[in-house]
Amino acid sequence: MLAIGLISGTSVDGIDAALVHIFGSTTDLTIELLAGATYPYPPALREQILAVCGGAPLSMADLADLDDAIAVQFAQAAIAIQQGHPTADLIGSHGQTVYHRPPKEERREERGERGEQEQQGEQRETAFISDPLPHIPHPTPHPLGYSLQLGRGAAIAQATGITTISNFRAADIAAGGQGAPLVPAVDVALLSHPTYSRCVQNIGGIGNVAYLPASGQRSAVSSQQSAVSGQQQLKTQNSKLSSSLLTPLPSPLSPFPLGWDTGPGNVLLDLAVQAFSNGTKTYDRDGAWAASGTPCTELVDQWLQQPFFRQPPPKSTGRELFGAAYLEQCLADASDRSLSPADVLATLTELTVASIAQTYRDFLPQPPDQVLLCGGGSKNLYLKERLQQRLDSIPVLTTDAVGLNADFKEAIAFAVLAYWRQQGIPGNLPAVTGAAGAVLLGEINQVSGLGA
Numbered sequence: 055m056l057a058i059g060l061i062s063g064t065s066v067d068g069i070d071a072a073l074v075h076i077f078g079s080t081t082d083l084t085i086e087l088l089a090g091a092t093y094p095y096p097p098a099l100r101e102q103i104l105a106v107c108g109g110a111p112l113s114m115a116d117l118a119d120l121d122d123a124i125a126v127q128f129a130q131a132a133i134a135i136q137q138g139h140p141t142a143d144l145i146g147s148h149g150q151t152v153y154h155r156p157p158k159e160e161r162r163e164e165r166g167e168r169g170e171q172e173q174q175g176e177q178r179e180t181a182f183i184s185d186p187l188p189h190i191p192h193p194t195p196h197p198l199g200y201s202l203q204l205g206r207g208a209a210i211a212q213a214t215g216i217t218t219i220s221n222f223r224a225a226d227i228a229a230g231g232q233g234a235p236l237v238p239a240v241d242v243a244l245l246s247h248p249t250y251s252r253c254v255q256n257i258g259g260i261g262n263v264a265y266l267p268a269s270g271q272r273s274a275v276s277s278q279q280s281a282v283s284g285q286q287q288l289k290t291q292n293s294k295l296s297s298s299l300l301t302p303l304p305s306p307l308s309p310f311p312l313g314w315d316t317g318p319g320n321v322l323l324d325l326a327v328q329a330f331s332n333g334t335k336t337y338d339r340d341g342a343w344a345a346s347g348t349p350c351t352e353l354v355d356q357w358l359q360q361p362f363f364r365q366p367p368p369k370s371t372g373r374e375l376f377g378a379a380y381l382e383q384c385l386a387d388a389s390d391r392s393l394s395p396a397d398v399l400a401t402l403t404e405l406t407v408a409s410i411a412q413t414y415r416d417f418l419p420q421p422p423d424q425v426l427l428c429g430g431g432s433k434n435l436y437l438k439e440r441l442q443q444r445l446d447s448i449p450v451l452t453t454d455a456v457g458l459n460a461d462f463k464e465a466i467a468f469a470v471l472a473y474w475r476q477q478g479i480p481g482n483l484p485a486v487t488g489a490a491g492a493v494l495l496g497e498i499n500q501v502s503g504l505g506a
């Protein structure tokens with residue numbers, strides 16, 4: 055199966071596209087990356103998306119236009135990534151998240167309390183209305199989350215002539231889940247190791263982790279090779295993977311792997327860089343600006359008091375919590391301490407790495423043997439160095455080091471999730487998202503008009 059994965063993440067920096075050959079199904083899944091590219095949004099469209107993500111009001115007519123403007127960009131990315139290659143059989147398109155609201159226990163409680171009062175009032179007011187709807191208890195354990203990804207799949211299918219799976223988060227959310235993170239299921243399939251436990255740490259706009267216990271199963275390396283030192287084994291595995299073929303291990307539906315959103319990745323850093331550079335820079339290349347500053351540890355400790363960081367999984371978040379308003383408070387705190395822009399960037403970097411180290415301490419059954427970074431933050435040398443310092447003796451590598459492209463892993467994952475959808479294989483990990491069960495992810499958009 056030749057599949058395309060498409061995603062634009064919370065950084066809204068452009069559409070990541072991956073063209074992959076996919077073989078096998080779950081325990082025997084292998085992938086080969088044929089092409090990967092990032093196609094930036096036109097600046098005006100990016101600005102509009104960021105404004106909507108920031109809560110700017112939008113009429114229904116403008117929402118429809120935005121949905122299809124994004125679909126056009128995604129379709130163009132799908133067409134471009136195939137150039138020089140055979141036509142793909144399938145597209146998995148995540149789309150652009152513009153709103154994400156996790157299900158919250160507190161909301162249920164709030165509603166429960168208010169609900170009773172409202173119900174009493176309603177009974178009085180509606181006593182004379184005939185045939186009221188019967189009371190049907192909500193089948194899910196709490197009010198559902200809501201997550202909106204724009205760039206409708208039907209339009210992408212029609213524009214490309216390729217069946218497109220989209221709207222991946224809805225079914226998990228309908229089953230009471232967070233709808234995120236979804237990539238850990240693919241991480242399990244592609245990155246589990248027989249003897250090492252691993253954390254796959256994505257550092258995009260938002261960070262998320264997948265904890266992969268040692269699978270204890272056969273792998274790309276033989277049992278004799280498994281007996282050699284970690285470094286040698288990695289090299290053996292790397293040489294096996296140098297063809298960019300990956301031989302993964304256990305079922306992605308195993309209940310043992312864990313995963314959750316860790317908090318801000320680059321989102322606050324990017325917003326701060328834009329503010330400090332008066333819009334001339336969108337991010338801090340290699341973390342060079344932050345590296346010239348000094349982190350304020352008191353502020354990091356203060357910011358870590360934000361309840362999200364200590365909230366137990368399953369949990370997910372987005373720009374709704376860690377966005378412009380959050381940064382504004384951070385900048386006010388920094389201003390009280392007369393921090394320079396470089397110090398602020400160093401302190402925000404420290405918040406990202408400290409929150410990751412803290413969440414591992416709080417919620418992992420044991421420290422991992424390795425941390426594999428992916429996403430744009432894995433290129434931030436200063437951030438990587440600080441994370442290594444915080445995690446002490448746990449080696450911090452990138453997924454590139456074990457043969458899986460760190461820039462396009464999310465796009466690859468949505469190609470795999472689409473493939474699983476077509477094969478009738480559930481794609482969520484209920485232990486990660488909190489859903490009531492494993493469900494098929496995504497809606498299938500066929501190309502209409504063919505053979506009619």
Ligand SMILES: Nc1ncnc2c1ncn2[C@@H]1O[C@H](COP(=O)(O)OP(=O)(O)OP(=O)(O)O)[C@@H](O)[C@H]1O
Nearest residue numbers: 063064065258259260320339340429430431433434
């Ligand atoms: N060379 C680099 N040095 C420092 N930071 C970088 C570098 N390259 C990318 N980044 C950071 O990575 C960000 C983009 O990361 P990525 O594309 O993984 O995010 P995303 O996929 O949009 O987010 P998410 O995973 O939350 O959906 C940029 O906005 C920037 O902050």
Ligand SMILES: CC(=O)N[C@H]1[C@@H]2OC[C@@H](O2)[C@@H](O)[C@@H]1O[C@H](C)C(=O)O
Nearest residue numbers: 064151154234235236237260262464
């Ligand atoms: C709602 C949404 O788009 N969430 C993203 C975001 O970006 C990182 C983190 O927050 C993760 O939960 C998720 O993305 C990846 C692709 C996931 O679902 O695994």
